[in-house]
Amino acid sequence: MTGATPRSPRLPPRFLVVSIWFVHRATYRLSGGRIGLWRPKQSFWGTMRLTTIGRRSGRERKAILAYYEDGPNLVTMAMNGWSEGEPAWWLNLQAHPDATVELPGRRAVRGRAAQGAEHDRLWARWRTLGDGLDGFATRRPSGTAVVILEPRTAPADVRRGQSGKGAVPSDSSRSPASRLAPNPRFSPATVTASEDPTACR
Secondary structure (H helix, E strand, O other): OOOOOOOOOOOOOHHHHHHHHHHHHHHHHHOOOOOOOEOOEOOEOEEEEEEEEOOOOOOEEEEEEEEEEEOOEEEEEOOHHHOOOOOHHHHHHHHOOEEEEEOOOEEEEEEEEOOHHHHHHHHHHHHOOOOOHHHHHOOOOOOOOEEEEEEOOOOHHHHHOOOOOOOOOOHHHOOOOOOOOOOOOOOHHHHOEEOOOOOOO
16 A cells, blocks of 8 residues: 555564674674674675764774765664664764774764755665665654764874874775675664673763
C-alpha cells in the first residue's frame, strides 16, 4: 500500500549485537589496528574509528562506525544499533565538534548533523548500502541523525602524531584491512561500536 509505514526487519538480540561490537573492538586492538577497518566501495560501506572528547570527562573516547564518503566528507549515522537513545559518541561530538578519525590513516574532522535536503540526499545514499534502512529507522521514533564529518586543519600534535616522532600516515600510506568485513547487504548496526560502553561520556 502506497504510503504505508515500513516494517522493521528483525534485528539480532541486543546481547548478540553487543557481543559483535566487543569482538570487533578486540580484534582491532589485538591486531594493532591492522584488522577491523576498511574503506567503502560503491555499494559497500566502510568502517572508521572515531575519537571524540567526552562531554563530561574531557577524556578521549573512541568508537568504530560504519561510513561512506561524500566528496571530502565522511558520512555516518547516529543510530545506536537501532535502539532508542543517542549514542554517546554523537552526544560527545555535539558538545565538542572537533574530532579525529582513523580510516586507517588519521584525519582531523569536525562533526555536524545533516539538515533538510542534504539529510534526504545522504539518507538516500545510505538506503542503497543495506536492506531495510527505513524499516530499521522506525525503531527510533525520535529520529536518526545523519552525521557529516568534514575535514579541518589538524592541530600540531595530530599532524606530528601523539609521539611527536613524525607525520601521521596519510590515508594512502597503509593498505585497508578488509578482513572482518561483513555482508554488504547487512545493516551497519552491528559495526557501530562504542570503544568503552561503560565509560564513554
